[in-house]
Amino acid sequence: MNIKIQDSTHSTRYIDIYITQRTFDASQLFIMLIFSFFKTLTDQVITVELKNDLSITGTLKSVDQFLNIRLDGISVEDPERHPHMLAVKNCFIRGSVVRYVRMAARSVDTTLLEDATRREAKEAKK
């Protein structure tokens, strides 16, 4: 973002505040990275393990900035311990209760993720 300022000599300067803004939001950027990563997983089958030890497998339909997850066509590991989930076919999981998300190794491009992380770290340092 460019802003126009006038100094005491009445000459017009443009300064670039883009970098400053990004540095300010550095922690936000890393959250965005994981969020973007989850977005690339949409329509893939993942398993979400919750902090109450319930594991739900289903197709990832959507994810939001809190990493709340929406799963479709779900099945539960160990339905005998969780009989209430038998009639549930799609569900919304609050991001704060997720312990792990398991996904197929082939759906992750680790090199790309590593590069993106390094780039974000570099920009945050500037």
Next chain:
Amino acid sequence: MDALIPFTTSGSLVDLVDKKVLVVLRDGRKLIGVFRSYDQFANFLLEQCIERIHFKFEYADKDIGVLLVRGENVVALGEIDLIAEDMVPLQQVSWSQVEEKINEDNKRRERDHTIKDKVLGSMGFVNDGREGDAY
């Protein structure tokens, strides 16, 4: 713009409004009701709400009415498939029956834990974690 809508809490929950849903809370409670409203914190408003307790394949219900659930207590929200609901091999019994069985089971579990704690303690291990306190 359309592509952006699913990536918000409101975008992903809008299709569940007015459906019959199951809400699982952090204390393990299960609530079933008609999903009427929500916000970005996952605060939910449920109408005609019941609390359901399970023991193995038996369950019991208790009427609650209208309930506003604060988002921090929410674990998951599931849409109940009305066809699947009729096929589920669960049997409804009275609340006191299920409650009694759950209490018995908890007592037995507590007893097991106490024994386990003693054995582990005697070997120098500390075992103070209990099921359900993971949050």
